[in-house]
Amino acid sequence: MNRSLSTRDIAMIAMSVALIAVCSWISIPMTVPFTMQTFAVCLVTALLGLRRGMWAVLCYILLGAVGAPVFSGFKGGISVLLGPTGGYILGFLFTALIVGLAVQKFGRSVPVLICAMAVGILVCYAFGTAWFMYVYARKTGPISLGTALAWCVLPYLLPDAAKIALAVVLVRRLSPLVDREVRTA
Numbered sequence: 679m680n681r682s683l684s685t686r687d688i689a690m691i692a693m694s695v696a697l698i699a700v701c702s703w704i705s706i707p708m709t710v711p712f713t714m715q716t717f718a719v720c721l722v723t724a725l726l727g728l729r730r731g732m733w734a735v736l737c738y739i740l741l742g743a744v745g746a747p748v749f750s751g752f753k754g755g756i757s758v759l760l761g762p763t764g765g766y767i768l769g770f771l772f773t774a775l776i777v778g779l780a781v782q783k784f785g786r787s788v789p790v791l792i793c794a795m796a797v798g799i800l801v802c803y804a805f806g807t808a809w810f811m812y813v814y815a816r817k818t819g820p821i822s823l824g825t826a827l828a829w830c831v832l833p834y835l836l837p838d839a840a841k842i843a844l845a846v847v848l849v850r851r852l853s854p855l856v857d858r859e860v861r862t863a
Contacts, residue, residue: 728778765809
């Protein structure tokens, strides 16, 4: 089995990186900015599958780490990843892994997509909130888990549920087109 990426794979990954970046710029400033990144990560991984989806998320993070302004607020650089919200960005890798594995193993049925995306985002919340608490405690002082959840998770539950719903609808509509492109490659 050929494990290299085709030109078409690379193009799809590049378009996905661009989509994630654009979705990060759609932002409402809060303690942890409200963005459309989780939507894009779920959509991209469910459409492209585990391997290409993970590549897209990893390339997005690396692009931001080297200073490209692809993160929320047109920010970039390693300092963003090491800052209080960096754990959520790194958590996108876990979201992509969970969604990609679920789609690979169980397909793209609506229940699979909803469960995988919800679990993926919850794992991202867990990683990001733990990171937030660590960085916040080092800079400002310790906070309780309840406070961190009130700041970093609770305000995002309903918006993320809406993002999951939108991602599921788009995956169901777009997957035949993406699958056809992959077959003709």
